Amino acid sequence: MKVLVIGLNYAPETTGISPYTSAFARGLAHRDVKVSALTAHPHYPEWKIHDGYGRWTVSDIIDGVPVTRLRHYVPANPGGVNRLVSELSFGFRLLFARWGRPDVVVMVSPALFSTAIAMLRARLGFNRPVVNVWVQDIYSLGITETGMGNGPVAKLITWVEKTTLKAASGVVVIHDRFGEHLSRRLGVDPARIEVVRNWTHLDAAAPTDVAATRAHHRWPDDETVVLHAGNMGVKQGLENVVHAARLADEQNLPVRFVLMGNGSQRDELQAMGSAITRLQFIGSLDDAGFQAALAAADVLLVNEKPGVSEMAVPSKLTSYFNAARPVIGATDPEGLTASEIEAAGGGRIVLAGDPQALLDAALALGSDPDLARTLGESGFRYRTDVLGETAAIDKFTSWLRRLVTRTSTRR
Incomplete structure (x- = not known):
């Protein structure tokens, strides 16, 4: 199985989603899965590209995983329209990047809008891989719960999220209640949803002075x-x-x-x-x-x-x-x-x-x-x-293999 992981955040970022995306790719490599990653330059949570990074396109190998970084727009103030433009700029980079010919693409959301653009390529391109979206945040809930948007804005975001997730072969969520919301409110088929809890990405702490x-x-x-x-x-x-x-x-x-x-x-x-x-x-x-x-x-x-x-x-x-x-x-x-x-x-x-x-x-x-x-x-x-890394990545890997088998059977 050949897997491409697409996500805005990756090591060496140490907070947010990055530790999970990086550990997941590393875990696949350790399970003899041929895995690569497409990501941005490290910039979170400072919203500033870290020193030593920033070239238009650069490739590296991190923990045995080939990683390609794409330069995108990183706003100093990531609110509202700036955040949207940032995600869209990464999405358009993904449209023209080299993906290879993966069997499975795992897209990490956030970022929703770059994921939506990547989904267009995956579904309309010549090579149409199995696509799994890994949902870490629900945008349509977030926009209303934080008070950052309502009315037409909320409806647009809900439509983008719903359309993107329903176009996926599978969706991994990090909590049961996420899965219930996606099926009940966004119309995602429950049979396409798997729950994989986020794990503890730190080793047991050494004794601290x-x-x-x-x-x-x-x-x-x-x-x-x-x-x-x-x-x-x-x-x-x-x-x-x-x-x-x-x-x-x-x-x-x-x-x-x-x-x-x-x-x-x-x-x-x-x-x-x-x-x-x-x-x-x-x-x-x-x-x-x-x-x-x-x-x-x-x-x-x-x-x-x-x-x-x-x-x-x-x-x-x-x-x-x-x-x-x-x-x-x-x-x-x-x-x-x-x-x-x-x-x-x-x-x-x-x-x-x-x-x-x-x-x-x-x-x-x-x-x-x-x-x-x-x-x-x-x-x-x-x-x-409950929050062990090995069991979580084993479950995620098994889910991807089932998606490949299920899709191959339908074809």
Whole structure:
């Protein structure tokens, strides 16, 4: 079986979808599948092409996988029309790139609009491979849940997503509720949908020198450190964390909120919190530094914008559970993020957009080390028992083989 993986994000990006796309391609190669990848230059979450990259087209081999990178438009401000143009520019590069003659093409969404253009080529070209779309976010939900579009815009995005997914031979989703939404709302045949959970892409963390790590980041021992790691975008709604830190200042409470990473909203958040002493920003770290920071924090935070409920399962949760630290989910109690934390028994849920509730939950966990330890251990067991990489990629590989067999039979 010859597989081409198409996705906007790939190693060496360390956050978001990239670790899964890269690990999946690497896993296929280790299973003796002939695999290659078409991707962009690394640019996320900074929305700036990393130093040393940026040529029009460049090829490399990463972990045994031939990777071709295509230069596309990377906006400094990725909101709205800029984001659309960025995805379209990558899609048009895919139209004229060399695909080879794969048996299967796996297209990763996001990015939806570049996936839609690639789907046109796959369905209208001379060589028509089996196509599987790997859905990490649901755009038609996201556009409404984040309040970024409605009316004609929402209808257009829903139509593009529905048309693209229904044109696929198969669709892999990362949660059961994604599959239910695609079949019920977008009309995708349930027989074409497979659920493959996102896995923990980090190895079990090596023992961390907590004291040294906390000293390095200037985290006092008498403060409860609440760490949010990863992208700082619109759907994270991190102004809630800024407000919680301001409340901690006003109430003179021993809590420190830390936002670690980068993203389109970072500058705005820093300006908003410039006078707050219990708020700290840290840039993106390498894997070792990232894992050490998670392990040294007292509480790990998933924060979502009010209204965000079903559009995505935050990829950071797998890393959080791997760190064996308790998690607070500031989110919709009925949403996917809350259901995942509750399934793991790994933390506590507070209502999205309620900074006082977030602050109270942080204080409660900080003052109860036995409860914090119990929640952290439960999350780690869930990571081990449910979110294993080997089983996930085995399941994905078997699904692709079934799609090839099914399509060959129909032809």
